[in-house]
Amino acid sequence: MNQVNQVTSGQALFVGGSWVEPDGGHYEVVDPATEETVGWAPEASRDQVRAACAAAREAFGPWSRTAPEERAAVLSRAADIIRDHLVPYAELARAETGATTGTARGMQVGVAAARFRRYARVEPAEWAVPPQINEAGPMGRAGVMGALAVRQPVGVVTCITSYNNPWANPAGKIAPALAMGNTVVVKPAPQDPLSVYRMAEALEAAGVPRGVVNVVSGRSQGVSEAAVDSPDVDMVSFTGSTAVGQRIAEVCGRDMKRQLMELGGKGAAIVFDDADVGSAVAGIGTTFSFYSGQICTAPTRVLAQRGVYDRLVDQLSLYAGRLKVGDPREPDTVVGPVISAAHRDRVESYVELGRKEGAVVVTGGERPDLPTGFYVAPTLLADCGNDMRVAREEIFGPVVVVIPFEDEEEGIALANDTDYGLIDYVWSGDVARAFRVARRLRAGGVGVNTVGRNMEAPFGGFKRSGVGRDVGSYALHAYSEVQAIVWPG
Numbered sequence: 001m002n003q004v005n006q007v008t009s010g011q012a013l014f015v016g017g018s019w020v021e022p023d024g025g026h027y028e029v030v031d032p033a034t035e036e037t038v039g040w041a042p043e044a045s046r047d048q049v050r051a052a053c054a055a056a057r058e059a060f061g062p063w064s065r066t067a068p069e070e071r072a073a074v075l076s077r078a079a080d081i082i083r084d085h086l087v088p089y090a091e092l093a094r095a096e097t098g099a100t101t102g103t104a105r106g107m108q109v110g111v112a113a114a115r116f117r118r119y120a121r122v123e124p125a126e127w128a129v130p131p132q133i134n135e136a137g138p139m140g141r142a143g144v145m146g147a148l149a150v151r152q153p154v155g156v157v158t159c160i161t162s163y164n165n166p167w168a169n170p171a172g173k174i175a176p177a178l179a180m181g182n183t184v185v186v187k188p189a190p191q192d193p194l195s196v197y198r199m200a201e202a203l204e205a206a207g208v209p210r211g212v213v214n215v216v217s218g219r220s221q222g223v224s225e226a227a228v229d230s231p232d233v234d235m236v237s238f239t240g241s242t243a244v245g246q247r248i249a250e251v252c253g254r255d256m257k258r259q260l261m262e263l264g265g266k267g268a269a270i271v272f273d274d275a276d277v278g279s280a281v282a283g284i285g286t287t288f289s290f291y292s293g294q295i296c297t298a299p300t301r302v303l304a305q306r307g308v309y310d311r312l313v314d315q316l317s318l319y320a321g322r323l324k325v326g327d328p329r330e331p332d333t334v335v336g337p338v339i340s341a342a343h344r345d346r347v348e349s350y351v352e353l354g355r356k357e358g359a360v361v362v363t364g365g366e367r368p369d370l371p372t373g374f375y376v377a378p379t380l381l382a383d384c385g386n387d388m389r390v391a392r393e394e395i396f397g398p399v400v401v402v403i404p405f406e407d408e409e410e411g412i413a414l415a416n417d418t419d420y421g422l423i424d425y426v427w428s429g430d431v432a433r434a435f436r437v438a439r440r441l442r443a444g445g446v447g448v449n450t451v452g453r454n455m456e457a458p459f460g461g462f463k464r465s466g467v468g469r470d471v472g473s474y475a476l477h478a479y480s481e482v483q484a485i486v487w488p489g
Contacts, residue, residue, distance in 0.1 A: 010040030016055030017210025032098035059211030077206035096192035144489035153181035155234030163189035176475035265422035269299035273307035275427035288378035347397030421462030
């Protein structure tokens with residue numbers, strides 16, 4: 001694979017099919033576990049970001065007219081290349097993010113390869129609309145009108161990706177966008193952009209034409225701003241905090257740019273008295289281990305019915321206490337570090353806030369005694385109220401809060417009493433009740449007795465958790481405009 005971008009001074013930008021030295025120099029990417037330097041990431045200037053957007057605009061016409069089968073072939077080759085480089089790519093992802101080796105291989109690089117493979121499957125982009133019989137009138141004589149709905153690419157898509165998964169998250173944007181004939185400008189999270197440049201290498205080696213994929217990074221807010229407000233950009237796909245998403249939406253609104261927003265979450269996990277507590281504990285416990293709680297879909301806000309409350313708290317405490325916190329390279333490590341020292345301090349401040357608000361710290365709450373790394377102990381806060389800030393705000397760390405409730409109506413009311421609405425969960429032995437409750441929850445997704453995902457099901461949020469849906473065929477809709485073609489029958 002082409003390695004000319006591996007310059008001695010640091011990583012180069014990928015603009016218009018060329019590897020370009022950054023105007024702003026380079027900044028250090030730090031391993032959250034060892035606090036050592038992983039590499040040097042490029043700091044793009046506004047002009048370089050605009051150049052990337054212009055390159056994507058120039059490439060859009062030819063790429064959008066390329067046969068879907070040819071675009072699919074590029075994605076298929078990219079999937080093969082990523083899979084062939086699974087071990088080194090996963091090692092980089094582990095070093096950049098602090099994910100465990102198993103997570104980096106299976107859930108980061110492995111999922112990225114699967115997503116490119118998924119969108120290498122060509123799907124019909126047009127479908128018939130039932131004919132309509134029109135009466136005679138001012139618009140003409142009576143007749144039958146046929147119609148066809150056609151998915152058309154949006155244009156140039158800016159993809160702003162999250163730090164918790166620098167492989168699966170960008171792949172989930174880039175692959176369907178390219179499959180639909182769009183071109184992309186990818187702005188990775190500043191904490192771990194090096195993996196996204198490896199993805200660009202894979203796409204380049206797979207034969208993606210010049211300008212179809214561009215990657216620009218930087219810590220400066222101006223990099224993201226330029227990628228959003230460029231007149232060459234038609235759509236912004238963003239994964240991140242609600243606060244940043246609101247600012248992006250304001251900019252997009254001025255020019256009526258299309259948006260796809262996957263924002264914050266404070267998922268409610270409703271556990272009824274008749275639930276399988278072991279299953280509930282295992283599912284809720286993923287908050288402690290999966291990305292060390294740095295994931296918007298985590299069941300961080302547990303609503304436990306009174307009859308099961310004490311047992312659930314006890315078992316969650318035991319579960320959290322057994323998890324090994326430490327070096328993510330070790331095969332028995334379950335909980336790695338959070339992304340940075342600043343984020344560790346933020347998570348710890350929420351735990352202290354919970355204490356002040358009256359929550360009981362059942363387990364955790366103290367910084368692990370490790371020589372290096374940005375670690376937070378799995379922490380369980382019990383006896384919480386839904387009005388506490390720890391119950392209302394996204395902490396984005398290995399912290400679970402538990403709130404008691406009396407009956408089904410109160411459980412539903414508490415679950416819906418939030419600004420967020422990404423994914424909720426219901427645990428109950430009565431499946432009919434679980435589905436009844438699920439339909440009343442104001443969330444884009446609901447897991448019934450599971451935290452698992454169906455990767456063809458629509459994904460997105462209600463309320464401040466986002467705008468739009470992606471995953472599976474829904475992503476093809478998200479990265480397209482629908483055109484109607486009408487004719488007389």
